[in-house]
Amino acid sequence: MKKLTVQELCLKGQDMLFLCILQSINFPIDSGSFRLQKQEFLMCMKVFHLMLFMKQKESFSNIKIFQERYVTVLPSIFFNETKQSLKNKDDFSITMIKLFQGAEAILYKDNATVIKERFSKAYRLSHLDESLRKFRTRREAKVLTKLDEMNFPAPKLHHFSDTRMSIVMDFVPGETLKDVLKHGDEYQHFAREIGQKVGTLHKEHIIHGDLTTSNMIVNAKTSELTFIDFGLSSFSEKIEDKAVDLFLLDRALEGTHFEFYPEIFEDALEGYKETNPEAVDVLDRLEQVRQRGRNKSKN
Ligand SMILES: Nc1ncnc2c1ncn2[C@@H]1O[C@H](COP(=O)(O)OP(=O)(O)O)[C@@H](O)[C@H]1O
Ligand SMILES: [Mg+2]
Incomplete structure (x- = not known):
């Protein structure tokens, strides 16, 4: 996948920018077990600072989506994973690959797990969009749990988040x-x-x-x-x-x-x-x- 420079990212709109960040670093939204490559980590840092700068300047009107994601996503990179990862410089490797991009969700594979994240759809009213994604995420998680109890062949649920709209489940080969x-x-x-x-x-x-x-x-x-x-x-x-x-x-x-x-x-x-x-x-x-x-x- 082509990596975009920060400048290139800046040229795009805010929502695009955030998607690009996620995509350019193959970012796993809800995995506790990922590693970022050093380059990607630095890139993320740059973008992070850039976004803080933009926020100060309020140069983008629609900052909400970014805040919502940033506040939830970035601390896990900065404060959980990287503290340990940074100590060991060679330990930056990406295990996450993009599996599938659908109309409503993006899926990543990380070794034996899959992360499915439902992204927002610009054409939906934002509060409806959010409640729909929340509902479907919760529902999918609930049914997967029930199926596991029944011993029905479906991916086992590991965890889910109805703020990040993501579920983590077994990868089915x-x-x-x-x-x-x-x-x-x-x-x-x-x-x-x-x-x-x-x-x-x-x-x-x-x-x-x-x-x-x-x-x-x-x-x-x-x-x-x-x-x-x-x-x-x-x-x-x-x-x-x-x-x-x-x-x-x-x-x-x-x-x-x-x-x-x-x-x-x-x-x-x-x-x-x-x-x-x-x-x-x-x-x-x-x-x-x-x-x-x-x-x-x-x-
Ligand atoms: N747990 C999984 N293991 C392996 N592949 C998966 C898994 N979940 C989804 N996929 C792959 O990703 C595709 C899209 O996932 P799906 O849950 O059907 O999302 P969508 O709502 O976009 O159709 C599937 O058709 C399948 O190829
Ligand atoms: Mg499908």
């Missing part, structure tokens, strides 16, 4: 099911497993809310399908909510894996029936949900 299916043609086995796993979630009244094959990883160690991305999930006993969850899975499979559709979804339903005792009712309701969808698209 392997490819997403989407990539696996794009490279190969053995969908039957996975289809059934998708259904079984979704059935298990629904049996425990957990609605995933975003059932796509990008949110499932074929664990390279255990070969088991591991579910991720629980920010849109909910707890519900309603048959309707379960049917809608399946309906969204159906849409996602049709859109992404049309070469195996509709068989892939039909096989998934077979798996679903094996693990969810309410399957008959849910599948009945799924038909109604589909019908509503058809009627709507006619109007």
